[in-house]
Amino acid sequence: MLFEYIAIKKDLTEDKFNEIIIDLKGDTEMSSLAEIWMERGKKNELYESIEIGLEAKFQQISKKLFSTIQKITEMDRLKEIQKALYVINDADEFKRFIKKQQSI
Numbered sequence: 001m002l003f004e005y006i007a008i009k010k011d012l013t014e015d016k017f018n019e020i021i022i023d024l025k026g027d028t029e030m031s032s033l034a035e036i037w038m039e040r041g042k043k044n045e046l047y048e049s050i051e052i053g054l055e056a057k058f059q060q061i062s063k064k065l066f067s068t069i070q071k072i073t074e075m076d077r078l079k080e081i082q083k084a085l086y087v088i089n090d091a092d093e094f095k096r097f098i099k100k101q102q103s104i
Helices: 002-009 014-025 027-057 059-069 075-087 091-103
Strands: none
Touching (some): 027 075, 059 091, 075 091
């Protein structure tokens, strides 16, 4: 997180930032840091997609349900929730699905 903060605050280009990280930690650390950031970005996109879908489909329960979903961090489960938004039309059934995802 510290490196991300520095990159944003100092307005570093991606190339310059990568060069600094490699100098500090070596080439192997850079790939793991990049992977962490990519994973975080993918999760954020999934959360955003799920939130938009919830608001569109289940307006009355979307905020409470979304806060429950945000506690789920595994990518596979989040992808299943995203898919379920397309096929589950009943709010109660969707709530049960989310509870099941939490307990897995």
